[in-house]
Amino acid sequence: MNPRLTVLAAASGGVFSRRQALTSGYTAGQIAERLADGRWERIRHGQYAERLDLTTMPHWDQQRIRHQLAIHAVLNSRRDGSVVISHQSALALHGMPLWGLDLDRVHVTRSGDRTGGLIAGVQHHLGGLVPADVTTVDGVPVTALPRALVETACTASFEAAVVAADAVLRESGLEDAELRRLLQAIEFWPGSPTARAAMQFASPLSESVGESRLRVLMHQFGLPDPVLQAEFYDADGFVARVDFDFPSDATIVEFDGLLKYGAGSPEVLVREKRREDRLRAIGRQVVRVTWADFNRPDRVAATIGDAFARARRAA
Incomplete structure (x- = not known):
């Protein structure tokens, strides 16, 4: 240009x-x-x-950047300051991961007695926003991160809501009093039960989209609650900080995410093998889950159950 x-x-x-x-x-x-x-x-x-080359990015980051462009395109065609960017569109401007969210339309909230609804690809919401609910990101009026989270959680699946909530807690935290106020504000909204359940389940210790999804999967299959980011030591010192530990079942579950091992270089793979050997030597079963495994959640749950059984036999 x-x-x-x-x-x-x-x-x-x-x-x-x-x-x-x-x-x-x-x-x-x-x-x-x-x-x-x-x-x-x-x-x-x-x-x-x-045109941007986004091919090296995770899918949800590509979606976030494209949705941000859609938001700015809407604003560039309006410029009247009558709306606040809200819901998952606000999460996009706040830089949060958008896994599993519907991004087909830009979401805005407007005050007053105007009619809401879908207009030219923009979903208009009517809502009473208090000053604490509104902030700006790069000069754009948006709902504040806690408000954007609960708005979005009302429109999302439990899994997608947990992914977003974990990310918000991880990045900025969420005061209990503020969360109570927002959950009261959405008490009668469609989807509010999902939002409440996701907020209760969310944890800042889930460090990625994959870890959040895996935690939801294990929960939905009735597995016990794991300890997140547990640290292990042996006679030689620190061994590892692991994603999920089931201490009562002597089993560790790890999510192998995108680029986690430096594109599979031999040195990194050897180091990871030694790490896993040390974990097994101190009596832990180790289960690894990849992105592809999410296509067969029943198999993931069964594999973890098999590890529990092996640990009991070895005890």
Whole structure:
């Protein structure tokens, strides 16, 4: 982009309008050419951005960045300050992971007696926001992180709500009094039982999307509550800090996430093998779960149960 359009786009989260491109010196033909060859992409009607290469990112991070562009495209076409970005759209601007959330529309909350509903791909919510519920992110009015979390949890599955709640607790924490106030505010909203259950289950010790999902999976299959981020030592000193420990069943469960082992370099793999051998030597069974395993949750639960059985036989 030329310098003038670069400045305009930077002020709008990377998004620019057709009119802004024209006033910055591009012709209609040049705009069409850049859209056709992939240098630019259409975010929504009349709103564009330079195409980004997101292929190395986890899927949920790709979704977050694309949803952020959609949000800024909506704002760039309004500029009237009448709405506050809310729900999962607010979580996106706060930089939270958006695994499992519906991102087909931009969510906003507006006060007053105007009609809510879906308008041109934007979901308008009517809600009474108190000053503590509103903040700004890069100059954009958004619901504060605790409010955005409970709003989102009312529209999500239990699993997706826990992923979001774990991330919020991990990044910023959540005061008990504030959580009680927000849960009271949404008491009669559709989905509020899911939100309450997710807030009760959430833990800041879940350190990734995968760990949060695995914790939900184990809970849903009736496994006992694990100890999160337990540390182990042997005669030679520190061995490992593990994702999940079941002390009564002498079993450790680890989530093997994306790029966890440095793209599988031999040195890292050897070091990890030694780590696991030391854990087994102090009497722990070790179960590893990967992203692909989430496609067969019953098999994951059965594998952990088998490890419990082996530990009992070895005791």
